[in-house]
């Protein structure tokens with residue numbers, strides 16, 4: 001099984017090198033001179049989520065930071081995190097104009113958060129311990145009986161956007177109006193995205209978002 005999975009990966013790389021790369025070689029060689037990505041996208045590690053594919057983006061256009069449940073750590077003044085380094089690089093070095101927190105349908109992290117807290121301290125796994133360590137951030141949402149997997153997925157994105165605003169580089173860039181923050185839900189089972197609309201304070205589908213975009 002392991003050998004078969006490995007050979008699949010290597011077959012993919014070989015096919016890419018032989019059949020795809022020759023057509024994009026000039027572009028990739030040009031990219032050795034530098035990059036100007038427009039967007040930093042923060043997504044879940046889920047294997048069903050392929051940002052470059054669903055955004056149809058070219059190499060050099062998109063920075064992607066991935067974590068379990070597209071969770072962002074709280075800003076810590078004393079100890080810079082790997083996330084903060086990635087964020088600062090995207091904003092200050094690459095000069096991205098957009099930062100997107102992208103949740104997704106059927107997210108395992110959000111689903112785990114919906115489950116009741118593990119009562120047996122001895123048998124719970126380190127994964128559960130991590131989920132439990134974050135649970136207080138979701139308490140209000142979980143206490144609401146109307147919360148569903150879908151609404152918690154949306155609220156999780158909104159929560160991460162609020163945490164983004166703790167970072168000095170984001171505060172500075174928002175003041176200078178050089179970046180915009182966005183909340184998306186990628187529905188991998190539909191091949192579509194819903195967008196957070198600040199004016200309406202809710203997530204809306206792509207067609208509605210296009211209409212809203214036209215309005216002043």
Ligand SMILES: [Zn+2]
Nearest residue numbers: 044046107108
């Ligand atoms: Zn997920």
